[in-house]
Amino acid sequence: MSLPADLLDRFRALAGTGGHIDAGADSAAYETDFRHLYQGRAAAVLRPASVAAVQAIVALAASERVALVPHGGNTSYCGGATPDESGREIVLSLARLNAIRAVDPVGNTLTVDAGCVLAAAQVAAAGAGRLLALSLGSEGSCQIGGNLSTNAGGTSVLRYGMMREQVLGLEVVLPDGRLLDQLRGLRKDNTGYDVKQWFIGAEGTLGIITGACLKLHPLPRAPLTAMVAVPGLAAAVTLLGRVRDAFGDAVTAFEFMPELAVTLALRHVAGARLPLAAAAPGYVLVEIDAADDAAGHARLAAATGDLADVAIAASTEQAQAMWFLREHVPEGQSREGASLKHDVSLPVATLAEFVACAEPRLAALVPGARLIAYGHVGDGNLHFNLSPAPGADGQTLLAAGGAVRRLVHDLVRDFGGSFSAEHGIGRLKVDELERYEDPVALDLMRTLKAALDPHRIMNPGKVLR
């Protein structure tokens, strides 16, 4: 049963002209996540074009107890923006709220609507000679509101931190329709509890972010981008230490890919190519600020030592090609067939030991399955993914998904790590949060949820049950 027709009419009127999509063929894209883990059904999709319209919609939803599912670029790995199967939830897309509100190159801030696509925000910052320091494979479609709501990570966390660290001010529509207006670019503002933090990483369960004031940084100058062949993950971690000894905080990215990750990208993604002389058990993609000169190259050569196969990008195009390969690892794996994904973080020094412990246990549970543990090694974050054995039926692997997840996440807990490094909880990891989160922290989360959203209209079933 959907919502009563007259109620839907009232919502549509609030969304304004061109501001709604009725349930049906056109709403399909909003009813499934991009991994196709979930197939929901929406009562309607609303696309308001002003903050006032978002407020009015939320106020009506609160009085009529209608659940809202905030929706950005739909790139969640955890089903965070997908409605449930009831047909009674309204998807609220922020896509039409996509203005660049202001760029301030003196205060080094960028103020944007939540529906602004990340790449557009990056371009606006670059236009003012500044860097917006969030970089993701999905930056051409993900939106700032989603980046904030999931506290997105990506490939420059090592230097600049996650999305939370880019935020100076926020504007949020609360679950009763009021507006929290903290859209300031102040670097210092010690006025009691920092309430805007509650909404970052809350995945739309406490309110709807409509605008943000973000930090800008100087544009990187003469970045050195290089790919280094390594014998494995342990060698990559050793190299990380050496590169950081040599260059300190100028290391902006340090990504690891095992051979299979690269093989699948090369196999399935047109335009992907390996810039090195030969295949190797693993590869590191490293980026270092202000190091693309003779002295920087010499220091990198000293840091890489015996690792002979090193390619330094000689042009922006070559650097982009290295990033293209890295960013298409997920596509290579998904085109290979079914996959199981885990997004874990661990103390960096234990990464290789963790994988060595997990591998034989996984081999016993899912014989022949291929491990692709890759990603943001500089941040201690591995995408600990599995693909079926060559030629094997993906269904067998997927059927073992629950047992594999338990094995991996229990081991992560034993190593003092996190089962969700950067992708968030969404709907996918609600059970995991209950199982692994500190009970006191969980209690605080539930207390906050009950206080801010007593009618549970904001993205129900995500993060908390």
Ligand code: 2HG
């Ligand atoms: C990445 O780092 C994304 O490319 C995708 O976070 C991770 O494949 C994945 O699970």
Ligand code: ZN
């Ligand atoms: Zn990632």
